[in-house]
Amino acid sequence: MYESLGILGVGHLAGYMVAALRRVKDNRRIVLSPRNQARAKELKSTYECHIAKDNQSVVDECNVLLLSVRPDHLEDIAAEIAPTPDHLVISCVAGVSMQRLQVLMPNTTIVRTLPLASAEVGEGVVPLFPENSIAQALLNPTGKLMVFDSESDYELAATAAVINGVLFGFMAELSEWFQSKGLAAEQARALVIHTLRGATGLADRMPDQSLRDINLSIAGPGTFTRKAQDIIIAGEGFESWLKACEYIQRRFSEKSV
Numbered sequence: 228m229y230e231s232l233g234i235l236g237v238g239h240l241a242g243y244m245v246a247a248l249r250r251v252k253d254n255r256r257i258v259l260s261p262r263n264q265a266r267a268k269e270l271k272s273t274y275e276c277h278i279a280k281d282n283q284s285v286v287d288e289c290n291v292l293l294l295s296v297r298p299d300h301l302e303d304i305a306a307e308i309a310p311t312p313d314h315l316v317i318s319c320v321a322g323v324s325m326q327r328l329q330v331l332m333p334n335t336t337i338v339r340t341l342p343l344a345s346a347e348v349g350e351g352v353v354p355l356f357p358e359n360s361i362a363q364a365l366l367n368p369t370g371k372l373m374v375f376d377s378e379s380d381y382e383l384a385a386t387a388a389v390i391n392g393v394l395f396g397f398m399a400e401l402s403e404w405f406q407s408k409g410l411a412a413e414q415a416r417a418l419v420i421h422t423l424r425g426a427t428g429l430a431d432r433m434p435d436q437s438l439r440d441i442n443l444s445i446a447g448p449g450t451f452t453r454k455a456q457d458i459i460i461a462g463e464g465f466e467s468w469l470k471a472c473e474y475i476q477r478r479f480s481e482k483s484v
Contacts, residue, residue: 230361231256233289235282235304236296237263239344240319242270244293244369246347249274251368258288282307286314291361295319305331312336317362321385322479325356325378338362339381341388342369351391354384386475393471398423 232248234241237259245257257276259267270276279285286292286308296304298320310316316337318328328337338359345351346369353370355362356378366372375381398419405415430438446452459465 230291231258231289232365233258233260233279233285233292235260235285235292235294235308236300236319237267237270238295238297240295240342241293242266243342243344243346244295245270245274245276247342247349247369248365250347250349253368256289258285260285283309286310290314291365292316293319298323302331308332310335315359315361317365339378340366341385342366343388343391345391346370352384352387354381354388356381382479383476385479386472389475390468390472394423 232255234244234257241259248255248257254275257270257274259270259276259278260282261267261278261280262282264278267276267278271278279288282304290313292310292314294301294304294316301320301323310332312334314335316328316332316335318337318339319341320328321341325337325339328339336359338355338357340353340355340362342353343351346353349368349370351370353366353372354375355366355372356375358374358376363372363374373384375384401419402412402415405418406412410418430441433441436444442456446456
């Protein structure tokens with residue numbers, strides 16, 4: 228028997244989670260907060276969810292709560308609800324530390340996670356801190372669940388989640404370049420998607436080889452791959468990605484204090 232799930236904050240992330248659960252025939256009762264009425268009604272119609280009259284009603288009806296509000300709305304919603312020691316709060320609020328969450332919602336069990344948009348189709352990494360069997364069972368259908376023992380390691384995984392979204396920008400740039408050279412939009416899109424899928428699929432099947440070793444085995448001296456890689460390195464292409472990671476990690480660390 229699945230436990231009922233209450234969702235506080237009905238935006239894109241809530242939609243990913245609901246779609247992921249229903250995709251694997253998880254028919255638990257899902258109760259939505261009423262603030263975003265248009266989105267809540269859409270999820271109710273599409274996925275047979277229920278809409279509560281207010282936020283505290285979500286808490287009253289469900290012992291497992293998915294907290295998916297924006298960071299700047301967290302304090303307001305925390306003031307409206309009173310979870311008990313019987314509740315599990317699964318926070319998807321980026322950059323808000325466990326310590327801060329526990330101050331806002333004392334005497335209840337809290338874990339942190341950050342599902343990606345790809346959770347809807349059961350793909351991508353889903354970080355979790357700390358270990359919790361109920362949260363793990365809930366999140367398993369949403370992608371590659373990675374449980375972290377420390378909050379600092381969890382924050383690194385959250386940085387990767389941000390970069391995941393940036394990858395779509397990179398894919399769009401490549402696709403548009405191929406289109407500018409004459410490929411049809413559908414062909415360009417498929418070419419980019421399956422090129423990246425091929426690389427990740429190969430890496431996933433070679434766990435005993437480092438990613439660097441795989442790269443060097445392909446980008447050998449004198450190859451077109453090595454030349455292309457040298458051009459990217461010379462233009463600080465890889466370095467720019469790392470600078471973005473450093474920026475996101477730093478901002479998460481600042482917000483988590």
